[in-house]
Amino acid sequence: MLDLQRIRENTDTVRQGIQNKNVQIDFEPILKYDQERRDVIAEVEVLKHDRNVVSKEVAVRKRNKEDASDLINKTREIGQRIKSLDDRQREVEESLNELMLQIPNLPHDSTPVGADASENPVVKEWGNRYQPDFKLQTHLELGESLGLFDFPRGTKIAGPGFPLYTGVGARLERALINFMLDFHIDQHGYTEVLPPVVSNSKSMTTTGQLPKFEDDMYKIPQDELYLIPTAEVPVTNIHQGEIIAEDELPIHYCAYSSCFRREAGSHGRDTRGFLRLHQFNKVELVKFTHPDHSYAELEKLRRDAEDILEALGLEYRVIELVTGDLSFSAAKCYDLELWAPGEQRWLEVSSCSNFEDFQARRGSIRFKPQGGGKIQLLHTLNGSGVATPRLLVALLETYQQEDGSIMLPEVLAPYMGSAGLHLK
Secondary structure, eight states: OOOHHHHHHSHHHHHHHHHTTTOOOOOHHHHHHHHHHHHHHHHHHHHHHHHHHHHHHHHHHHHTTOOOHHHHHHHHHHHHHHHHHHHHHHHHHHHHHHHHTTOOOOOOTTSOOOSSGGGOOEEEEESOOOOOSSOOOOHHHHHHHHTOBOHHHHHHHTOTTOOOBOTHHHHHHHHHHHHHHHHHHHTTOOEEEOOOSEEEHHHHHHHTOTTTTGGGSOEETTTTEEEOSSTHHHHHGGGTTOEEEGGGOOEEEEEEEEEEOOOTTOOGGGGSTTSSOSEEEEEEEEEEEOGGGHHHHHHHHHHHHHHHHHHTTOOEEEEEOOGGGOOSSOSEEEEEEEEETTTTEEEEEEEEEEOTTHHHHHHTOEEEOTTOOOOEEOEEEEEEEEEHHHHHHHHHHHSBOTTSOEEOOGGGHHHHGGGOSEEO
């Protein structure tokens, strides 16, 4: 959520930032409600002062045994007016809050201005293109021939987009998750958490999924809960409503979770195999930082995700998102994309974002400065470290052999156990 004072005092600048995200917001009703709210508060303060003055006069008359009925009636009338104004203030604040929740975060000044993903600049490329002298197979062909997964039976169980991993494929999925968790804990210093896979509406609102993206989520109406689209939701809400001491910052969490997305409207080529799923696994990285350090922490976060891809020896590139391609909550974002040789295309496996104080304001996540002073909103960041479906696609296709077998990278040896690295 944006700072209302910022909107009030810099309306044109805020409007332009929002427009750079390809979003149009009518600020007139927001400013109208804001003015009415402040007018109501000011009037209530005056009335409370008047009531105090009259109440003192009532006390004087009573001490002097004089009739105070007119003044008592006056305090009653003032009290009724205050109650009426309090009710109106609640109505105005509810309406104002509904409108504020529709406003996306502003892009950071360093985010390139652009209309859509076609304008995203490539800021880094790493690795060598896998170009063997035999015909490459896709992950679907490789997985089916090696018995790594069974999409028809997954569809029978739950529907399209819910994969069934089988045999060594299930072990490989588990190996990737454990490898990434251990790497982030041991090499990058993250604290592991294992969060719930459901969250309530307050938590979803904190991170920006609600109200805008309700149709993209799986809801459990009996309990007013949602299946999480990413571990970002429960992990960010660990500190919802809390005040953290400044010397505890930054806080770095990593978490594995299953993720659930309805992906309403998705169709075509992207829905084949592991390219787009309704349920998938992901290792998530979440940071709580001091505002002065959040952009340095974003670069470290991106580097942490890149380290996973380099350790696995996979060709990747880093994309900086232009304003028109930013998510609702992000102020700045990098996407990491893997090259899938069989698919002959780039596949996104991670988004690393700085939300500044946008989520913290929604979730009232603050810190207390060491030297005293006013309690402040902190900054939140998150990134995939990384998601497994497209990682698995690139891994299988990059390490395929001419005979259709897979020779996995050595770093996975401790996690594959008796299954070994040669899948055949």
